[in-house]
Amino acid sequence: MADTRNAGRPLSPHLQVYEKSLTMTLSIVHRITGVALYAGTLLLVWWLTAAAISEPYFDMVQSVFGSWPGKLVLFGFTWALIHHTLGGIRHLVWDTGRGFDLRHVEMGARLTLAGSIILTAVVWAIALGVS
Amino acid sequence: MLKKTPLGQVLGLGSAKAGTEHWWHQRVTAIAGIPLVIFLVIYLLVHRGASRAEITESMHNPIVAILMGLTIANLAWHMRLGLQVVIEDYVHTYQTKYALLLLNTFFAVVMAVAALYAILKMSIGL
Ligand code: HEM
Numbered sequence: 001m002a003d004t005r006n007a008g009r010p011l012s013p014h015l016q017v018y019e020k021s022l023t024m025t026l027s028i029v030h031r032i033t034g035v036a037l038y039a040g041t042l043l044l045v046w047w048l049t050a051a052a053i054s055e056p057y058f059d060m061v062q063s064v065f066g067s068w069p070g071k072l073v074l075f076g077f078t079w080a081l082i083h084h085t086l087g088g089i090r091h092l093v094w095d096t097g098r099g100f101d102l103r104h105v106e107m108g109a110r111l112t113l114a115g116s117i118i119l120t121a122v123v124w125a126i127a128l129g130v131s
Numbered sequence: 132m133l134k135k136t137p138l139g140q141v142l143g144l145g146s147a148k149a150g151t152e153h154w155w156h157q158r159v160t161a162i163a164g165i166p167l168v169i170f171l172v173i174y175l176l177v178h179r180g181a182s183r184a185e186i187t188e189s190m191h192n193p194i195v196a197i198l199m200g201l202t203i204a205n206l207a208w209h210m211r212l213g214l215q216v217v218i219e220d221y222v223h224t225y226q227t228k229y230a231l232l233l234l235n236t237f238f239a240v241v242m243a244v245a246a247l248y249a250i251l252k253m254s255i256g257l
Contacts, residue, residue: 031217034210034213034214034217035214035217037210038210038213038214041203041206041207041210041242042242044203044246045203045242045245045246045249048199048203048245048246048249048250049245049246049248049249051183051186051187051249051253052187052248052249052250052252052253054183055183058182058183058186059183062180066180078172081168081172082172085164085165085168088161088164088165089165091161092158092161092162095158123172123176126176127176127179
């Protein structure tokens with residue numbers, strides 16, 4: 001039987017063939033932050049229902065969020081929320097058919113990352129500074 | 132010749148039945164999410180370290196209560212649609228996939244109903 005395999009045929013490249021880029025990383029980060037925020041809504045709803053239940057229960061939940069590990073989780077939640085929102089806006093711009101050339105894709109990625117870091121820092125400066 | 136019934140042609144849906152609607156709802160909830168997330172972050176900042184009484188008091192304002200209700204409801208729908216895609220992308224065994232899709236829906240509905248209950252209770256003092 002003839003060998004039908006052709007070693008010279010073009011292969012569909014897989015992920016590890018490409019040079020790593022910021023845009024690739026942000027693509028998966030949008031998904032990761034989406035899933036993390038999904039879990040994070042549990043915290044938000046826990047806090048809201050606690051406020052509706054009783055004083056001691058709400059104080060307990062507040063002290064959990066006020067603790068060091070609690071604050072760390074909230075910090076992560078803040079960054080994920082802001083990053084995913086900015087990334088989401090980037091998706092919405094793409095949906096209008098705009099911004100697909102390399103220069104704009106690259107610029108959007110940098111703006112999203114820088115914007116999420118700066119805005120998270122601003123939110124936490126307010127949160128920690130004045131309380 | 133088009134192998135579709137007249138009804139099928141009018142509806143214009145493929146075998147998946149709901150693809151464009153899913154995509155569209157993801158966008159609608161994303162657009163609505165932008166102002167609502169801004170509201171949420173500002174609300175949480177203003178009420179950081181607040182007592183239960185202060186949170187309850189804030190919900191007496193109908194605008195705050197309605198915005199918070201919209202925020203959670205919009206979010207629940209958005210994240211249900213979003214996680215559905217993630218599950219469909221990665222889970223390919225029939226039973227596990229449908230079990231997770233069901234859990235996904237249940238989780239989103241429970242989150243929305245619990246939050247709306249809490250908001251209503253505080254807002255009108257049930
Ligand atoms: C706590 C709030 C949020 C949660 C839990 C959440 C959750 C998710 C999840 C799980 C996905 C699916 C990710 C994927 O398929 O890779 C997703 C996608 C998306 N999210 Fe969010 N999201 C939130 C807020 C927002 C906001 C405020 C925006 C506003 C712009 C937004 C815009 C989008 C868009 C446009 C997509 C679709 C991306 C795509 O087609 O790949 N999300 N979200």
